[in-house]
Amino acid sequence: MSQYIVTQNIDYLSFSVHLPLDPFGDKKYDNIKSPNSHYDNCIQLQSGALHLWHSTNTTMKHHYVYAGQPLEYLRQNGQNEKEMVQWCLERSNITRIDLALTSQPSDLGHTHAFTPQHVAWAVRDEMLVSRLKPAKDVTDNMKAQTKYIGNRKTRARLFRAYDKGADNGELANILIRYELETRKGAKTIARAVTKGDNYASIIRRYVDFPTVRAWLDITNTKPTNMQHSTPVLSAHELELQKSNSRWAWLQNSIPRTVEKALQEDYDKFGIYPDENEHFQLFLSSIVHKMTAITNKLDEP
Numbered sequence: 001m002s003q004y005i006v007t008q009n010i011d012y013l014s015f016s017v018h019l020p021l022d023p024f025g026d027k028k029y030d031n032i033k034s035p036n037s038h039y040d041n042c043i044q045l046q047s048g049a050l051h052l053w054h055s056t057n058t059t060m061k062h063h064y065v066y067a068g069q070p071l072e073y074l075r076q077n078g079q080n081e082k083e084m085v086q087w088c089l090e091r092s093n094i095t096r097i098d099l100a101l102t103s104q105p106s107d108l109g110h111t112h113a114f115t116p117q118h119v120a121w122a123v124r125d126e127m128l129v130s131r132l133k134p135a136k137d138v139t140d141n142m143k144a145q146t147k148y149i150g151n152r153k154t155r156a157r158l159f160r161a162y163d164k165g166a167d168n169g170e171l172a173n174i175l176i177r178y179e180l181e182t183r184k185g186a187k188t189i190a191r192a193v194t195k196g197d198n199y200a201s202i203i204r205r206y207v208d209f210p211t212v213r214a215w216l217d218i219t220n221t222k223p224t225n226m227q228h229s230t231p232v233l234s235a236h237e238l239e240l241q242k243s244n245s246r247w248a249w250l251q252n253s254i255p256r257t258v259e260k261a262l263q264e265d266y267d268k269f270g271i272y273p274d275e276n277e278h279f280q281l282f283l284s285s286i287v288h289k290m291t292a293i294t295n296k297l298d299e300p
Contacts, residue, residue, distance in 0.1 A: 002221040012098035016061035113214035156184035
C-alpha cells in the first residue's frame with residue numbers, strides 16, 4: 001500500500017477558435033469582465049471561464065480560459081476532462097494546459113516527505129533529472145513557499161511545487177501540489193492526456209527525481225478520484241452569493257453604526273432621534289437615492 005493518497009486533474013486549459021461557441025455546453029453568462037492587454041472584450045461563461053476577443057482585429061481568434069474553479073465546476077456537472085481535452089484537440093488551438101498532481105500521506109498522523117523545501121534540497125544535491133532549468137531562487141531562497149523549475153519569464157513550460165494545504169489555511173506539510181504548466185508543446189501534453197497516460201508519468205518526462213523515494217512513491221501511486229466537500233458554484237450563483245453577502249453586511253453594520261451615533265448624540269447633547277438633524281438628512285438621502293434609482297429603472 002502506498003504511503004500517499006494521490007489525485008490528478010487538469011488545473012488550467014486555454015484555447016483559441018476562429019468563431020465563438022459554447023465549449024463543453026458551457027453557456028454564456030454575459031457577466032462583463034476586464035479584458036487583458038491583447039483583447040478589448042471579455043465576458044464570463046456560466047462555469048466562471050472567460051471568453052476574450054477583439055472587436056476590430058479580425059485576425060485575432062476568440063480565446064477561452066478555463067482556470068481551476070471553472071474546470072472543477074464542469075467536472076462536478078458531468079464533464080469528463082479527457083473528453084474536454086479531446087474536444088479541444090479536434091476543434092481548437094490549445095494554448096496552455098496545466099497538469100496537477102496532489103498528494104497527502106495516507107496516514108493522517110504523518111507529514112509529507114516531499115515538500116517544496118524537499119524539492120529545493122533535491123535540486124541542491126543534484127538529484128534532479130530535468131529538461132527544464134531550475135529557477136535561481138530554488139536554492140538561493142530555501143524558505144520560499146513555492147519552488148519553480150523552468151523559466152518563469154517565458155513560461156513556455158514550468159514545473160512548480162507548493163503547499164496546497166497551507167494555501168487553503170490548513171496544516172502545513174500535509175497536502176502538496178505539483179504542477180506542470182505548458183504553453184510550448186501544449187498539444188503534445190494534451191494528446192498524452194487523451195491516451196490515458198497518468199499525469200505523474202507525463203510530468204516525469206520533463207521533471208524527475210528518480211532517486212528520491214518519496215517522489216517515486218507519489219508518482220507510482222494509482223490516482224484516486226478527487227473528492228470535494230462543497231460544490232463549486234456557477235458564475236451566476238457566485239454573483240448571487242456576493243450580493244447576499246453585501247446585503248447581509250449592510251444590514252449588520254449600518255444599523256449598529258447609526259444606533260451608536262444616535263446614542264452618542266443623545267448622551268453628549270441630549271438630542272433625540274426624531275430631533276436629530278443629521279439623522280433626518282441621512283434618512284432623506286437614502287429615500288432620495290432609492291427614488292432616483294427606481295425612476296431610472298422604470299424609464300422605457
